Amino acid sequence: MTRVVVLGEFRVDRLVAPLRRGGADVVVLTSVELESFLGPDVECGVLPSALNERAVVRLLGEYGADIAVPNLGCPGQEQFLPVYARAAACLRAAGRRMPVHSAGFAGLASDKVAFHEVARRRGWPVPRAVVCAAAGAVREAVRALGFPVLVKEARSEFHAGRHYVRDAVHLGRVCGEVSCPVLVQQAVEGEEFAVEFLSGASRTVAWPVASLGRLDSDCAPGRRVRVAPAALPTRARAELTAAVTDMVETFRPWGPWQMDFAVTDDGRLQVIELNGRLGGVSNMSWAGTGLDPHAAHGAAVLGRTPTSPRAGRVALELPVPNGVVLPPAPAGTGLTHFPGNPANRGPFIGGYHRAVLGVPAARATAVRTWLAALPAEALLNSPREAAAQLARGTHALEQGGVPVIS
Structure with missing residues (x-):
């Protein structure tokens, strides 16, 4: 055995x-x-x-x-x-x-400074940024970029080491807290997205792109309503496919990984971060395609070549305060709660968990009615935001929910 x-x-x-x-x-x-x-x-x-x-x-x-x-x-x-x-x-x-993952890919996925420097050399689209080896250089970098900026420690946990800096007073506090080197990065205005991958010896498969909502100063996409699949502008989609293809061919990822990126208001791609693991959108990936990325990883470990996931439903992820019970979802849909457990302690810390609603395109109208009837305290944010994300997901599903690479 x-x-x-x-x-x-x-x-x-x-x-x-x-x-x-x-x-x-x-x-x-x-x-x-x-x-x-x-x-x-x-x-x-x-x-x-x-x-x-x-x-x-x-x-x-x-x-x-x-x-x-x-x-x-x-x-x-x-x-x-x-x-x-x-x-x-x-x-x-x-x-x-x-x-x-290869040592080269592991370095990109675990060091934000290294990723930025490689991205600039290889032509991957990333936000304007300055690498600072000492805290004294941060103010000069901010003067060059202008407020607001993100100050990111090179090596940090997913929940720490990242600061949205809106003014000089806030910058002074951040300069006294960060460990250098840091990346001082222009704060992008636009919508945030994520996509999960599983790479092996012969191929890489991608789950459908997920929309994480509009970028904000909280830098907490888990608190927003999120949806998959999400359609991208033609130019951004082409840029994403080109960048992913180059990453796979050059740095040889092996196993699960995930990318966060933005699409600016003028339709340009900006890669924000690369992670050498599965992240926060796996529940949507599972609900929308029926293929759990974690389970696909386990099967791949034992030699099974992964199939390309295809979206069959809209996966609408709702942030729900712990202790709130949502009413039954409309018939023909599936509502799954993902509360905290010893292997996923985030909901214990944040005070909320994520519920994912799997919605066939034909049931979108019923779900919009269900959302409108939710009490105000049922979600961290408004049912109107959820309805808007549902409409975007339904549109993308009707377009085929095509993955980034196949």
């Missing part, structure tokens, strides 16, 4: 299930207690809070791993990706396998 060791707990229940269906003996190394959550058939161990490649190889040897699966996404684990990439070569020499 193949022994698979999963490194990290992010939504691990959705990853473990296909591994076990494939006949694997699964061990999960985690920073929290998961035994009662995953059940007695899954062995659990401790994932250290600090790792280097030698420690990774030694740890996997102790657990007798045939295959090691990086599973990033929980606090404190974001910067393990480059370590896993370096450890992979040692594991191959020992007869073990770790499907992980």
Whole structure:
């Protein structure tokens, strides 16, 4: 029996299930207690809070791993990706396998400064920005770019190290807090999007593009109403496809990854960030296509070539305050709540969770009526915003919900 060791707990229940269906003996190394959550058939161990490649190889040897699966996404684990990439070569020499991104791609996905510098060299469209090696250079960079700006620490967790700076007073506070180097980036005006990928030896597949709503100073897309699929302007779509193709051909991602980008008000693409893991839109990807990215990753680990996901429904994601119970969804749709659990602690921290409504195009009118009848306290934001996003998703679905690459 193949022994698979999963490194990290992010939504691990959705990853473990296909591994076990494939006949694997699964061990999960985690920073929290998961035994009662995953059940007695899954062995659990401790994932250290600090790792280097030698420690990774030694740890996997102790657990007798045939295959090691990086599973990033929980606090404190974001910067393990480059370590896993370096450890992979040692594991191959020992007869073990770790499907992980190349060291070059891991560097882009875990260092915002490195990503910006490579993007500029390769012609990927990114916002205007200045790299600052010391805090004293930040003010000069802001003078060159103009307010508002984003100040991003090079290596930081997904929930930290990013500051929207609107004026000189705020800039003074931020300069005293950040760890250099930092990227001082022009704040883009437009709409934010995300797309998830799964890469293997022979192909990369993409889930439909998701709209995360209009960019704002909160930098918290999870608090907005989000929808997939979302259509892009022709020019932005072509720019996105070109950039993704170059990333895949040049830097050889292997496993799940995700890109955040914006489309400006004049229809131009601006790549915001690259992540070497699945992110916050996986619930929509699952609801809209019927193929869970986490489950597809688990199947790919065992050698199954992923199929190209196709949108069959609009996936409308609603941020719901914890404790609020939404009324039953209209017939012919599917409403799924994603509350917090030990493998996804975000809802415990933020005070809200995400509910995803799967909507066939023919049921859009019924859902608009349902949204209009929701009480004001049912959502973090207005039902009107949800109705507008539903209309955009329905339009994209009727266009075919074509993925970025196929």
